[in-house]
Amino acid sequence: MRFGNGFFASLAIGAIWGAVWMIVVSITFMLVSGAITTPPVGAATLAGLVAGGILMAFPPGARTPGVRIAAAVAIFGVLGLLTLGQPLGLPLSAVPAYQIVAIALVVGLIWISIHLCVKGLAGAGLPRYQMEVLFIRLMKGLGFVLFTIVVALPFYVMVMTSLKSQQSLLANPLDFSLDLAQGPQALFRSYIELFTQFHFGTFLVNSAIVSVVTVFLTLLFSVPGAYAVSRLRFPGQAFLSRSILLIYMVPAIVLVIPLYAVFSQIGLRNTLTGLMVVYPATTIPVALYMLQGYFRGLPAELEEAGLMDGLTRFGVIMKITLPLSLPALASVALYVFMIAWNEFLFAFMFLDNIDIFTLSRGVVSLNSSEVPRQHLMAGAVVATVPVLVIFLWFERFLVSGLTAGSVKG
Amino acid sequence: MTDTATPPKGVGPLARREMRLAYAMLLPTFAIVIAIVLGPLLANFWISFKPVQLGDLRPAVLVANERLRGDLAAAGDRAAIEYRVRNSSRDNAIGDVGFTDTLPAGLVVGALDERCSVSDEVLTCAFGDIEGGFRDRVRIEVIAEAAYIADPVNPRDSKPIISGDADNILTSTEFTLENFTRIFSSDEFWHILRVSMYYTIFGTAGALVLGLFAAQLLNTVFPGRGLLRGLFLFPYVAPVIAVAFTWVVLLDPFSGTLNSILLQMGAVDEPISFFGQRSVPISFLGLTFEFPVALTTVIAFEAWRYFPLSFLFILARMQSISTDMYEAAEIDGATPLQQFWYISLPQLMGILAVLFLLRFIWTFNKFDDIFLLTGGAAGTRTLTVDVYEQAFAVSNLGAGAAVAVVVFIVLLSFSLLFFRFSPKDEG
Numbered sequence: 001m002r003f004g005n006g007f008f009a010s011l012a013i014g015a016i017w018g019a020v021w022m023i024v025v026s027i028t029f030m031l032v033s034g035a036i037t038t039p040p041v042g043a044a045t046l047a048g049l050v051a052g053g054i055l056m057a058f059p060p061g062a063r064t065p066g067v068r069i070a071a072a073v074a075i076f077g078v079l080g081l082l083t084l085g086q087p088l089g090l091p092l093s094a095v096p097a098y099q100i101v102a103i104a105l106v107v108g109l110i111w112i113s114i115h116l117c118v119k120g121l122a123g124a125g126l127p128r129y130q131m132e133v134l135f136i137r138l139m140k141g142l143g144f145v146l147f148t149i150v151v152a153l154p155f156y157v158m159v160m161t162s163l164k165s166q167q168s169l170l171a172n173p174l175d176f177s178l179d180l181a182q183g184p185q186a187l188f189r190s191y192i193e194l195f196t197q198f199h200f201g202t203f204l205v206n207s208a209i210v211s212v213v214t215v216f217l218t219l220l221f222s223v224p225g226a227y228a229v230s231r232l233r234f235p236g237q238a239f240l241s242r243s244i245l246l247i248y249m250v251p252a253i254v255l256v257i258p259l260y261a262v263f264s265q266i267g268l269r270n271t272l273t274g275l276m277v278v279y280p281a282t283t284i285p286v287a288l289y290m291l292q293g294y295f296r297g298l299p300a301e302l303e304e305a306g307l308m309d310g311l312t313r314f315g316v317i318m319k320i321t322l323p324l325s326l327p328a329l330a331s332v333a334l335y336v337f338m339i340a341w342n343e344f345l346f347a348f349m350f351l352d353n354i355d356i357f358t359l360s361r362g363v364v365s366l367n368s369s370e371v372p373r374q375h376l377m378a379g380a381v382v383a384t385v386p387v388l389v390i391f392l393w394f395e396r397f398l399v400s401g402l403t404a405g406s407v408k409g
Numbered sequence: 410m411t412d413t414a415t416p417p418k419g420v421g422p423l424a425r426r427e428m429r430l431a432y433a434m435l436l437p438t439f440a441i442v443i444a445i446v447l448g449p450l451l452a453n454f455w456i457s458f459k460p461v462q463l464g465d466l467r468p469a470v471l472v473a474n475e476r477l478r479g480d481l482a483a484a485g486d487r488a489a490i491e492y493r494v495r496n497s498s499r500d501n502a503i504g505d506v507g508f509t510d511t512l513p514a515g516l517v518v519g520a521l522d523e524r525c526s527v528s529d530e531v532l533t534c535a536f537g538d539i540e541g542g543f544r545d546r547v548r549i550e551v552i553a554e555a556a557y558i559a560d561p562v563n564p565r566d567s568k569p570i571i572s573g574d575a576d577n578i579l580t581s582t583e584f585t586l587e588n589f590t591r592i593f594s595s596d597e598f599w600h601i602l603r604v605s606m607y608y609t610i611f612g613t614a615g616a617l618v619l620g621l622f623a624a625q626l627l628n629t630v631f632p633g634r635g636l637l638r639g640l641f642l643f644p645y646v647a648p649v650i651a652v653a654f655t656w657v658v659l660l661d662p663f664s665g666t667l668n669s670i671l672l673q674m675g676a677v678d679e680p681i682s683f684f685g686q687r688s689v690p691i692s693f694l695g696l697t698f699e700f701p702v703a704l705t706t707v708i709a710f711e712a713w714r715y716f717p718l719s720f721l722f723i724l725a726r727m728q729s730i731s732t733d734m735y736e737a738a739e740i741d742g743a744t745p746l747q748q749f750w751y752i753s754l755p756q757l758m759g760i761l762a763v764l765f766l767l768r769f770i771w772t773f774n775k776f777d778d779i780f781l782l783t784g785g786a787a788g789t790r791t792l793t794v795d796v797y798e799q800a801f802a803v804s805n806l807g808a809g810a811a812v813a814v815v816v817f818i819v820l821l822s823f824s825l826l827f828f829r830f831s832p833k834d835e836g
Contacts, residue, residue, distance in 0.1 A: 026668055038673060132744045143626045144637075150713065154764035157654040157666055173661075173669040200569055221441065224434035232431035233424065240435075247446055251774035251820065253793045254813040257800050258452035259445070263464045282446030284438055342648040344777045345521060349801075363650045364781075373658060374745075391646045392639055 003057075004124025009134050010056035010114070010136055011049050016138065017113040018048020018075075020145060025106045026088055031156075033098035034177035037089040043082035047075045048110050050235060056123040072111045079107070094353075113141055155384075162190050162378035169373065190378035198375070199354060200382055203362035207341055210275050210358055214340035215333045216289045217280040222332070225284070226291035227317055230301070247285035252345050260349055270352050278346050283336045290335070294328035295321065334394045341387045359383040417674030441532040450817070456810040458520075458584045463804035469498030470574040471506050477564050481553040482528035482802055487519065489548045490564050493538070496543040498575075506573035507535035513564055551656070588811035592799070597790075605791040605819075607701075608708055609773045615712025617761065620719025625749075627720075627725050645717035651780035656710055660684060687788040704789035708781050711772060719764045727753065766827045773820060792816045 022044030026037060051071040058067050079087045086092070087103045107345065117137045121130055160176040161169065164259070178187065194200040198217065228234070229241045259278060268274035298321065306316045322329070347361040357365065363379040420428070472495050479488030490512075496503060512518070512530045521527065525534040525547060532549055592598055627638055644652060660667050660683040668680040687700040697789040730753065738748050776793040779785060785794035792812060800809020 023674065030664075030673070036645050036673065036676065037576040039606070041674075085462075089566075115542065129742070129744045136745050140626055143622055147623055147626065147641065148637070151643055154655045154659055155643060155654060157659050158651065161658060167464040170664050173664045173666050174673065176666075218766075221437050226437040227560050228431040232427050232434075234431040237431070247442055249770050249774075249820070250446055250450060251776075251793065251816055253774065253776045253796045254817050255446065255449040257456060257796070257806055257810050257813060258449035261456065261461075261466055261806065262449070271734065276444055277441075281441045284441065288438065338646060342651055344781070360650050362649060363648075363654065365652060373664075376654055377658060380654055385645045388643065388646060390794045391642070395639055395642070 005131060006126040007056045009131065010052040010118050010123065013117050013138050014048035014052020014114050015045045018044040021106055021109045021113065024145060024149065025102055025109065027096060029088065029102040030174050031176045033095045034175035035090060035095050036174065039215065040083045040089050043079055044106065047078035048114065050078050051075045051111060052114050055118055059122050060120050066345060069116065072107060075107045083397050084335050116173040117141065158377050158380050162374050162381050163187055164374055166372040166374060182221065190374045194375060194378055194382065198249060200362060200379065202355060203357050203359045206272060206356055207359040210272055210279065211337050211340040213276045214279040214283065215336045218283045218336045219329065221280065222284050222287040222291055226288045226295055227321060229288065229297035230292040244285050245289045252282065256345060258351055271352050272356050274350050275346060276357055279343060280338045283339055287327065287332045287336055290399050291328060294325050298324050330394060334391065338387060338391065355384065410581050453810050453813050456807060457588055457814045459807050460583065460585045460587060461807045463801065463806055469496055469501040469503050471503060471508065471571045471573050473508050473569045473571060475565050475569060481557065481561065484553055484555040484558050486553045487550060489550050492547040492569065494545050494547065495542055496539055498541050500539060500541040501575060503573040503575045504538045506537065508569040508571045509533045510569040511567040513557065513562035515554045516551040517554060519552055521549060522547045525549065544640060548554050549734050588807040591808055592811050601790050601792055601795050602706060604789065605773065608711070608791055609769060611708045612711035612772045613765060613768045615708060617764060619712055619716035620723050623716060623720040624723040624727055629725060641720060642717045644714045650716040650781060651779045652714060653778060657684060657782060660706065663704050674836065684783045687785055701784055701788055703789050707782050707789050710782060711778060714778065715768065719768065722760055722764055723757060726757055730756045770820060770824065
């Protein structure tokens with residue numbers, strides 16, 4: 001057995017995973033249990049290093065279950081010894097159930113990460129190819145951990161803050177443990193108050209009306225437009241099919257002053273109708289662009305056959321084109337719904353009257369020092385959940401539709 | 410026969426019909442886009458040359474308040490209907506002002522203000538041209554008849570109908586360059602422009618790099634991949650208000666979770682005010698830099714929120730790269746990083762260029778994110794936030810529109826530059 005590049009790489013990999021998992025698990029432990037600790041990152045680094053050494057000391061074929069168990073035991077042992085029996089920096093008597101789970105997680109995750117990184121690789125004489133494989137495995141693993149945390153942490157904080165009280169949050173901002181004993185009435189107090197005192201029921205209905213009407217109007221306008229651009233020959237067709245997206249590049253902030261001025265004068269400003277005029281206008285170009293890309297991909301022969309058999313153009317669109325392009329219609333509808341639901345600028349500028357606030361506008365009105373923070377976060381959750389649920393339901397359509405327009409081959 | 414078949418010239422009736430149909434189908438789209446996008450775009454140029462304040466949007470009008478003075482208890486009682494009239498604007502004159510009002514049945518008009526006349530129970534008053542800040546009272550003496558006592562109607566039930574022509578500043582032909590001189594001469598403007606560029610360039614680059622990384626992660630098949638892909642799209646799908654306020658709460662210097670974590674880990678000695686601190690000095694190799702904290706944080710937010718979009722497009726493109734190339738490279742002994750550098754990256758160049766262009770423009774246009782995170786404070790004010798500040802916080806619509814013109818012109822020059830130098834076959 002020689003100790004070469006692979007072995008030293010494995011030591012480094014073990015050390016990195018030891019530090020990373022100790023930080024990640026102990027923060028999670030603090031957030032979930034409410035206990036406070038300073039995690040022994042150094043000890044975990046050493047423990048990982050030792051485990052990396054043990055696994056790599058044997059050639060891939062000789063890493064028997066015994067060797068693997070020895071590595072796991074080594075992580076646990078080194079961690080326990082270096083921290084004098086306090087593997088998370090806390091006496092074991094404090095929140096023991098959480099601690100046991102957390103320690104098991106730390107040891108298990110460090111062990112499996114190192115194992116997956118060095119799997120099938122020998123300790124010495126690795127060529128560049130194998131060293132790069134090792135490096136890529138480490139980067140991918142770190143990438144997964146990092147991306148998942150960075151994406152999930154804000155949403156976790158959002159949901160948990162909405163279920164806490166202002167006092168407990170100020171006392172310990174790390175404590176997201178839930179007091180389930182207080183009963184659902186107290187747990188969901190913020191939500192109940194939003195719907196009873198802050199008119200969030202109305203906002204929800206307003207947002208739904210505006211978004212659904214926007215989707216409907218956008219499809220009504222963009223389907224014939226996209227059909228004309230993709231199927232009919234007329235001067236300017238090529239120019240239109242390429243330049244329609246340019247409209248989508250016009251910044252909303254440039255439009256907001258004139259629209260504000262004009263809508264104020266004609267009485268459309270403080271109305272939902274005003275929003276239902278502006279939103280479709282901004283989404284039609286992009287919907288038209290996405291749809292014409294899809295229509296172009298449908299075989300024209302089907303439509304020609306329909307025309308030969310005596311269908312009118314309208315009949316062809318209704319009976320042939322639209323049924324064939326249901327996935328594209330769904331994705332466009334979903335995308336437009338998302339834009340309308342999430343829109344902030346125009347809702348913020350146009351709506352003054354609390355009865356016609358949309359959710360975006362309503363949540364902004366919660367952002368004041370008089371409203372507790374958990375109400376703001378509860379409002380954010382109320383605004384997020386419908387669009388996320390709809391999105392996850394139809395995710396497949398959205399992904400294929402969003403990428404269909406411009407990505408070819 | 411000398412006739413030979415010649416191909417038809419010009420536009421045939423069939424083609425013309427198709428053309429008409431196409432235009433008819435596109436007409437509604439044209440109409441709404443012109444009304445809501447192109448029209449306002451031009452109107453914005455118009456407003457930027459006008460000395461118009463937010464308050465000028467409500468044109469000056471005559472305001473008339475009516476009340477009955479005296480008691481009408483029995484037939485023959487006398488009382489007066491008093492109109493208090495004023496100009497709603499302190500500064501702007503109104504021309505040819507007057508009002509008409511219907512008097513309740515059964516009231517006989519006694520002494521009349523000389524500016525008013527009555528015919529068929531309709532009172533008409535005319536004031537001619539009035540100045541800004543104009544205030545006056547008009548008294549109409551009335552005598553009750555039996556009919557009124559039997560069926561008394563409060564005179565206030567009929568609202569006076571106002572007439573008058575006020576100058577609408579938006580439609581007048583008064584122009585000024587003051588808006589532009591004001592914004593270009595302020596010291597802040599060049600700083601704002603620079604911040605906009607930093608935000609756009611680094612925000613775009615960050616979103617692209619993160620997207621590329623995330624796409625690499627999910628370009629292999631493993632259990633839970635669909636779940637992770639859904640999760641990675643969350644920041645893009647969630648409403649901007651929700652995620653922006655969550656970041657504000659998460660990064661709060663006093664009660665924010667992130668600062669507590671950093672303190673607990675011993676990474677920092679005192680909490681960092683991520684959105685409130687303009688810059689911190691950082692010494693590196695003997696040189697001291699001013700590191701912009703708030704600007705970096707909003708750029709990080711931008712990259713976080715929009716990496717899912719580039720991730721989706723890059724992943725879709727990656728999955729369409731033929732595996733033959735990788736197999737050939739494998740046989741030739743190319744290492745994984747070489748395969749990425751010499752095969753994946755060149756194949757992805759097209760989509761990366763398109764994404765860069767689109768995201769660059771959209772990031773430059775972005776308003777909501779910075780507005781919600783910092784409100785443009787602590788050195789994060791971009792041009793788009795400045796439009797809002799000038800137009801609605803300072804209430805100078807004209808100056809706001811002037812900044813919007815700058816936004817549009819910068820955008821236009823970038824677009825032209827991009828389209829001039831971008832590869833022709835992509836898009």
